[in-house]
Amino acid sequence: MLIRTEDLTKTYDLGEVEVRALRGVTFGIEEGEYVAIMGPSGSGKSTLMHILGCLDTPSTGRYFLNGTEVSDLHGRALARVRNKEIGFVFQNFNLLPRVDLVANVALPLVYLGGMNRSDRRKQAEGALDSVGLGHRLKHRPNELSGGERQRASIARALVNEPSILLADEPTGNLDQKTGREIMAILDELSGAGKTVIIVTHDSNVASHARRTVEIEDGAIAREGRA
Amino acid sequence: MNLLESVGAGARDMASHKGRAVITIVGIVLGTASVVAVLSLMRGGEKQTEDFFDEMGGLRELRITNQHSHDIFQTAAERASERLTYRDAQAIRRECPSVLTVDPEITEFLAVAYGEKTFQMKVLGTNRDYPHADNMPVAEGRFITDKDCENYANVVMMGPTYKEDLFGEEEAIGKTITIEGIPFEVVGIMQKKEFYFEGSGGSDRNVLEWFNRSHYIPITTMVRRFTVNDRLDGLEISATTIEAVPALTEEANRVLLRRHGVEDFNVESKSDQIRQRNEQEAFFNIIFWAVAFVSLFVGGVVIANIMLASITERIREIGVRKAIGASSRDVFIQFLVEALVVTASGGALGILLGLGMVALTDKVLNMPTAVTPGILLIAFGCSVAVGVIFGLFPAIRAARLDPVEALRYQ
Numbered sequence: 001m002l003i004r005t006e007d008l009t010k011t012y013d014l015g016e017v018e019v020r021a022l023r024g025v026t027f028g029i030e031e032g033e034y035v036a037i038m039g040p041s042g043s044g045k046s047t048l049m050h051i052l053g054c055l056d057t058p059s060t061g062r063y064f065l066n067g068t069e070v071s072d073l074h075g076r077a078l079a080r081v082r083n084k085e086i087g088f089v090f091q092n093f094n095l096l097p098r099v100d101l102v103a104n105v106a107l108p109l110v111y112l113g114g115m116n117r118s119d120r121r122k123q124a125e126g127a128l129d130s131v132g133l134g135h136r137l138k139h140r141p142n143e144l145s146g147g148e149r150q151r152a153s154i155a156r157a158l159v160n161e162p163s164i165l166l167a168d169e170p171t172g173n174l175d176q177k178t179g180r181e182i183m184a185i186l187d188e189l190s191g192a193g194k195t196v197i198i199v200t201h202d203s204n205v206a207s208h209a210r211r212t213v214e215i216e217d218g219a220i221a222r223e224g225r226a
Numbered sequence: 227m228n229l230l231e232s233v234g235a236g237a238r239d240m241a242s243h244k245g246r247a248v249i250t251i252v253g254i255v256l257g258t259a260s261v262v263a264v265l266s267l268m269r270g271g272e273k274q275t276e277d278f279f280d281e282m283g284g285l286r287e288l289r290i291t292n293q294h295s296h297d298i299f300q301t302a303a304e305r306a307s308e309r310l311t312y313r314d315a316q317a318i319r320r321e322c323p324s325v326l327t328v329d330p331e332i333t334e335f336l337a338v339a340y341g342e343k344t345f346q347m348k349v350l351g352t353n354r355d356y357p358h359a360d361n362m363p364v365a366e367g368r369f370i371t372d373k374d375c376e377n378y379a380n381v382v383m384m385g386p387t388y389k390e391d392l393f394g395e396e397e398a399i400g401k402t403i404t405i406e407g408i409p410f411e412v413v414g415i416m417q418k419k420e421f422y423f424e425g426s427g428g429s430d431r432n433v434l435e436w437f438n439r440s441h442y443i444p445i446t447t448m449v450r451r452f453t454v455n456d457r458l459d460g461l462e463i464s465a466t467t468i469e470a471v472p473a474l475t476e477e478a479n480r481v482l483l484r485r486h487g488v489e490d491f492n493v494e495s496k497s498d499q500i501r502q503r504n505e506q507e508a509f510f511n512i513i514f515w516a517v518a519f520v521s522l523f524v525g526g527v528v529i530a531n532i533m534l535a536s537i538t539e540r541i542r543e544i545g546v547r548k549a550i551g552a553s554s555r556d557v558f559i560q561f562l563v564e565a566l567v568v569t570a571s572g573g574a575l576g577i578l579l580g581l582g583m584v585a586l587t588d589k590v591l592n593m594p595t596a597v598t599p600g601i602l603l604i605a606f607g608c609s610v611a612v613g614v615i616f617g618l619f620p621a622i623r624a625a626r627l628d629p630v631e632a633l634r635y636q
């Protein structure tokens with residue numbers, strides 16, 4: 001099992017009140033699965049996503065990734081896991097505005113270390129090519145359409161060949177047609193064996209996945225398989 | 227991410243924020259330039275002092291003076307001491323292995339006459355070491371020799387101004403003048419000695435003119451003819467090498483203490499005198515230092531503020547970097563290196579500006595300046611230090627940002 005969680009909770013202490021964003025999430029995801037996490041706004045989807053992506057640590061509970069417990073890791077070790085195991089795709093792309101696409105996509109390789117600049121650029125160009133942006137290498141993000149930006153951010157997520165692709169509302173900022181193009185890329189990646197987890201409100205988007213996990217009020221309410 | 231790449235990234239980031247970089251850099255440029263200017267002026271002053279002392283006889287010189295007791299009542303030993311005498315000078319020459327020259331001096335103002343002319347003139351009794359010790363080349367003829375001293379010879383060597391006073395353009399060597407009625411043969415003429423301090427107060431006064439207004443006779447003749455004893459007005463000795471100066475100080479002290487029985491003398495090296503003089507000058511440099519410090523400090527504060535502002539502007543970037551694998555340490559290094567790239571380039575520009583300022587001070591204000599590689603290195607070091615000090619806090623702030631918060635930031 002690639003991902004296994006045991007009773008994950010996340011509590012935000014806001015002084016007066018405590019926000020219990022996650023109230024005990026236990027589930028697992030096999031390698032190569034294509035999972036959609038659904039649920040109403042504020043239900044804790046992003047919180048779960050951040051923990052799965054090692055950007056955040058749970059308040060209690062355990063999280064095993066690839067057999068190692070990562071809920072214990074902090075700082076550099078966690079950064080290392082994010083770098084090697086996780087590829088993030090964000091709703092608002094989050095590309096660095098002042099550098100071109102190649103530099104954006106090569107960034108995870110910079111933190112991976114051990115590669116020289118030209119090798120990194122070559123690998124980044126390959127990743128961009130694989131999402132159909134081979135003709136946009138030297139462009140800056142603001143010179144591109146939303147769909148192109150999201151494809152670039154998928155290329156960035158893939159460049160380190162992570163074991164998991166995590167996408168939080170990847171089509172949230174796109175029109176329907178562009179959204180379908182993005183989903184086609186994710187479908188293709190899943191078809192090639194990549195583990196893909198998407199967070200979405202949109203049941204059309206969720207229908208691409210072969211498994212849906214519905215979160216309500218910080219806990220798993222329902223699960224379904226296509 | 228290795229350091230070289232961080233520097234490259236920092237430089238690219240700076241290039242893409244030209245406006246920001248310019249504002250940030252101004253303070254550092256001015257600060258570094260001030261450091262260059264300050265140090266060059268200081269060094270210039272020091273060097274001029276050194277040159278002055280060098281012209282006066284070099285750094286191998288020790289000056290021995292009578293040290294008068296501060297007590298009202300003298301001790302028996304003090305009363306018994308004859309103070310510095312010509313015999314002391316001879317003893318030092320005999321007994322100090324590190325001594326090269328011994329230049330005893332007795333000065334009297336005496337009536338000197340040639341033809342119709344009579345003047346009250348300074349006459350210095352000394353020996354063969356005088357021109358050597360006081361760096362006074364002979365222009366014509368010869369100086370006093372050991373033989374002159376042994377024979378109590380009535381020979382005189384003239385300073386160039388006195389020669390003109392007495393002889394004008396006329397040939398002097400071989401002629402006879404009288405000192406207090408006693409005939410003396412003119413055997414040589416000194417070269418003119420001059421030194422002008424550059425800058426405001428210096429004007430065009432030859433501060434060494436007093437060397438040119440003197441006659442020189444063998445000290446033995448002086449003692450026999452014109453004085454009641456052989457007490458010296460001055461005694462200058464020099465060491466065989468600059469390194470031997472401490473040893474000679476030690477030796478001279480020992481010989482004199484044995485002969486006087488009491489420490490009623492003072493042995494002082496030229497380098498001591500230079501140090502004292504430089505300490506006096508250091509006070510004026512405080513003002514320059516203040517300017518440099520304030521500019522660098524202001525430059526640093528500006529950098530810290532601009533960087534903090536840029537962190538707010540770049541919170542998302544930091545979140546993204548962390549999300550794709552940057553550790554806090556990576557972010558810390560990135561921001562610190564960016565600060566360093568800014569301040570180091572500011573430092574480099576500042577050095578250029580500083581060199582310009584130095585050249586201008588030299589030309590326009592006519593102040594002595596000296597630029598050494600060390601000065602440039604120190605100035606550059608200051609700019610880098612400002613980068614480290616003032617880049618530290620913003621870098622820590624950036625590194626500490628929580629990635630989830632940072633990504634959520636709008």
Ligand SMILES: Nc1ncnc2c1ncn2[C@@H]1O[C@H](COP(=O)(O)OP(=O)(O)OP(=O)(O)O)[C@@H](O)[C@H]1O
Pocket residue numbers: 012014019020021039040041042043044045046047048
């Ligand atoms: N840093 C925080 N401090 C306090 N409360 C937080 C924090 N982050 C999230 N929360 C709260 O935790 C709950 C879950 O938030 P989360 O962002 O995971 O929801 P979501 O399911 O992703 O919602 P959406 O669909 O709107 O993105 C919400 O009530 C939110 O207000």
Ligand SMILES: [Mg+2]
Pocket residue numbers: 045046047
């Ligand atoms: Mg969310």
